[in-house]
Amino acid sequence: MSLSVEQVKEALRRVVDPDTGRDLLAGATVRNVKSEGSLVSVELVLGYPPGPRAQALRAQAEAALAAAGAGGARVQLDWKVAAHAVQRGVQLLPGVKNIIAVASGKGGVGKSTTAANLALALAAEGASVGVLDADIYGPSQPAMLGITGRPQSLDGKTMEPMTGHGLQASSIGFMIDADTPMVWRGPMVTQALEQLLRQTNWRELDYLVVDMPPGTGDIQLTLAQKVPVTGAVIVTTPQDLALLDARKGLKMFEKVGIPILGIVENMAIHVCSNCGHAEHIFGEGGGQRMANDYGVDYLGALPLDMRIRQQADSGTPTVAADPDGDLAAVYRAIARRLAVKVAEQARDMSSKFPTIVVQNT
Numbered sequence: 001m002s003l004s005v006e007q008v009k010e011a012l013r014r015v016v017d018p019d020t021g022r023d024l025l026a027g028a029t030v031r032n033v034k035s036e037g038s039l040v041s042v043e044l045v046l047g048y049p050p051g052p053r054a055q056a057l058r059a060q061a062e063a064a065l066a067a068a069g070a071g072g073a074r075v076q077l078d079w080k081v082a083a084h085a086v087q088r089g090v091q092l093l094p095g096v097k098n099i100i101a102v103a104s105g106k107g108g109v110g111k112s113t114t115a116a117n118l119a120l121a122l123a124a125e126g127a128s129v130g131v132l133d134a135d136i137y138g139p140s141q142p143a144m145l146g147i148t149g150r151p152q153s154l155d156g157k158t159m160e161p162m163t164g165h166g167l168q169a170s171s172i173g174f175m176i177d178a179d180t181p182m183v184w185r186g187p188m189v190t191q192a193l194e195q196l197l198r199q200t201n202w203r204e205l206d207y208l209v210v211d212m213p214p215g216t217g218d219i220q221l222t223l224a225q226k227v228p229v230t231g232a233v234i235v236t237t238p239q240d241l242a243l244l245d246a247r248k249g250l251k252m253f254e255k256v257g258i259p260i261l262g263i264v265e266n267m268a269i270h271v272c273s274n275c276g277h278a279e280h281i282f283g284e285g286g287g288q289r290m291a292n293d294y295g296v297d298y299l300g301a302l303p304l305d306m307r308i309r310q311q312a313d314s315g316t317p318t319v320a321a322d323p324d325g326d327l328a329a330v331y332r333a334i335a336r337r338l339a340v341k342v343a344e345q346a347r348d349m350s351s352k353f354p355t356i357v358v359q360n361t
Contacts, residue, residue: 002036003040003065003068003070005033005035007068007069008033008035008042009025009030010068012025012064012065013025013026015060015064018053019053019340020340024061027046028047029047030042030043038070039070039071039074040065040070041076042075043075044075045078046080046343047081048079048125048339048340049125049127050126051336054077054079058076062075079126081098081206081339082347084097084342084346085345085346085347086229086348087258088257090225093197093198094202095203095204096208097206097207098207099207099210099228099229100207100210100229100230100232100233100261101210101212101233102115102209103214103232103253104242105214105245105246105247106242107214109237109242109267110235110267110302110308111235112140113317114264115141115209116145117308117317117318117328118209118233118331119131119209120165120166120317121328122335124323124335125332125336127339129166129168129207129208129209130161130208130209131145131168131169131210132169132210132211133173133196133211134196134213136182136192136193136219137182137189140211141211142171143315145164145165145169145315146165147162147174149162150175151175158200161202164315165316165317170196170197172192172196187218189218190221194222194226210223216248216252220249224253224256229258230259230261231258231261231342231345232258232259232260234253234260234262235266236264236266236287237266237286238268238282238283238285238286239282239286246290247294250290250294250296260294260296261296261342262297262338263297264299265287265300266302267281267282267303267304268280268282268303269284271303281304297341299341300337302334303327307322308327319331319332
């Protein structure tokens with residue numbers, strides 16, 4: 001039986017992508033639909049990396065076409081991360097499609113560990129990922145990613161990113177000794193951030209994860225005004241005091257026009273390694289309530305687990321240390337929701353229009 005293009009699309013509408021919760025026709029770009037006799041072929045392009053689930057999704061699509069009457073079905077499933085819209089008047093960064101700021105209102109909530117593991121999880125799904133350590137006063141990503149040494153400069157003006165566990169990385173920590181304090185005032189700090197961002201030769205990144213310092217000060221304002229940010233992730237614990245500061249961070253991004261991609265609740269529950277007793281040490285459900293209050297996505301909850309701390313301290317974060325473990329699975333689930341959320345943002349259209357220059361003649 002030969003299927004029309006409309007019948008092919010109708011069959012694909014019956015397949016739900018578990019990552020997006022939407023049908024394939026709504027969540028993917030459909031290309032090159034061909035129906036030759038009883039054989040149907042179609043190309044689907046997702047806007048996020050599907051990781052190992054691509055094969056199962058392709059099989060579902062082929063089964064749906066067969067159920068619709070195709071004698072044979074061949075589905076090619078690809079993905080491509082697009083550059084998405086940023087703040088008005090801010091140009092995209094060369095070599096970087098999307099910048100994701102990982103922020104918290106206060107320190108001590110595990111933001112840097114979460115940023116590193118989310119970056120690794122996005123890379124594990126198949127994306128090209130970098131990490132920018134924007135915490136000038138307290139850079140932690142070099143130690144967390146197990147990177148030592150100094151960055152190279154091939155032209156004397158820019159520097160090559162360092163690499164750790166497959167991630168490109170840039171940090172002020174690569175250029176100072178570990179025990180050297182950064183006794184700098186605000187203008188020097190913001191200038192250093194811009195140099196780290198713009199003078200690093202990022203190599204075709206789908207996502208650049210920015211590990212923000214806590215608070216709502218100079219660096220956060222510079223990021224909001226001068227750095228092309230696709231969206232922000234807020235990390236908090238369920239504790240009321242942490243939530244108070246996390247709400248301030250969320251409102252700051254909203255005021256400067258940066259979308260909130262979602263909230264990650266860290267240290268949500270502790271399971272005793274000896275007896276297995278589960279306890280909400282810092283309270284329960286605070287991140288979900290905050291997400292509900294502000295109408296943003298709740299990306300997921302992470303446990304208070306000694307392994308996360310030990311692996312980060314050793315320079316091999318959880319997703320790299322135990323990629324098939326239970327904790328890595330939680331990080332990867334959150335990273336998938338994050339990637340889907342980015343894919344749902346408005347596309348950047350600046351490259352579609354020519355640059356117009358007016359000159360006096």
